[in-house]
Amino acid sequence: MKQNKQIFITPPLKSYRHNWNHSTGRNNKGHITAWHRGGGHSRLYRKIDLKRKSTQGIVIGLEYDPNRTAFLARIFNPDTKKHNYIIAPTKIKRGDIIRSNSTQNGFQNGHSKTLQNILTGSLIYNLSLYPGKDGKILRAPGAFGRILKRTKVLAKIHLKSGKYRWFDINTIATNGMVSNTNSRFTKLKKAGQSRWLGRRPTVRGVAMNPIDHPHGGGEGKTSGGRSSVTPWGKPTKGPSTRTNRIQPKPNVKI
Known part of the structure; x- marks a missing residue:
């Protein structure tokens, strides 16, 4: 498999890693x-900006x-001289400008906006459930x-699961699609690879x-x-035993 030239071989930022x-x-x-x-290889958690309120700069x-x-x-901001991590969208490359x-x-692609500033029909990801979250x-x-x-207060989103949900129009989302779309085709070569990921055997x-x-x-x-x-x-076979929860209606008129 060819190595992606966009991916760093050097270690990540130490100040943005911590125990988990x-x-x-x-x-x-x-x-x-x-x-x-249980088990799995030791790893550190990366601090990622999921609110996308202030991260902007050059990729x-x-x-x-x-x-x-x-x-x-x-992302590197030349004004503040600081780095930030975001979930990368597809078709992003080195040198692109990212704004929050x-x-x-x-x-x-990769810009975060409130739903009221995103065009109808656009693809979005990293969607928050409530404003400011x-x-x-x-x-x-x-x-x-x-x-x-x-509408003036709500936006209807078609989710990846096929469901339709209403969100507050002031919630933040990011334009684009999440990267590494071919990860679902990855095949594990041996049982040890599953253990590296922290998955124990099924009996x-x-x-x-x-x-x-x-x-x-x-x-x-x-x-x-x-x-x-x-x-x-x-x-475990036959009709589903799960009771479908009815989504509460918003308190505002559509």
């Missing part, structure tokens, strides 16, 4: 609440982030949303003891003796 407490799937009592997590290049599959773009909280009309959704590689409709329920899983136990090899269920006895 990995829970390994356990709660505050030490009980496992998320299975198949120096892209960097690899061990905590996510999308690339990071390092921009009021320019049109599509500027960090970007929470549309941050995975290749993720993007689309603005379908806009079948029929291979467990009866105390560990409803499918466990029995003499010899058995098929469980019942329809497929979760370790807590809920059916």
Whole structure:
């Protein structure tokens, strides 16, 4: 695989890295609440500007982030002499200009704006749920949303999941699509690569003891003796058991 010339080979900024407490799937009592997590290679968390209120400058290049599959773009501000990290969009290259909280009309790749300043039909990512908060959704590689409709106070977004949601028009999003769109085609070559990522092996329920899983136990090899269920006895095949939560209506008139 060819090395991307935009990606740094040198170490990242030391002042923008800090320790991160990995829970390994356990709660505050030490009980496992998320299975198949733990181990993994040691890594430091990069401080990323997800609010996108003040980051602006020149793109120096892209960097690899061990905590996510999308690339990071390092931005240098010549006025303040400071660096910042943002989630890199596609088709960004060294030397591009990045602005935050921009009021320019049109599509500027990597520029962050409020939804009222983004053209209808534009692609967006790093969308915050409420005004002034960090970007929470549309941050995975290749993720993007689309603005379908806009009123004086709300904007209707078509999300990557296929759902449609209304957001406050003052929430901030970024123009473009998240980088590294081909990450979903990456294949792990050996079991050790999965362990490097912090993923532990998955064991079948029929291979467990009866105390560990409803499918466990029995003499010899058995098929469980019942329809497929979760370790807590809920059916896993057939109709969905999830109750769809109705999104609360906004308090403002559309």
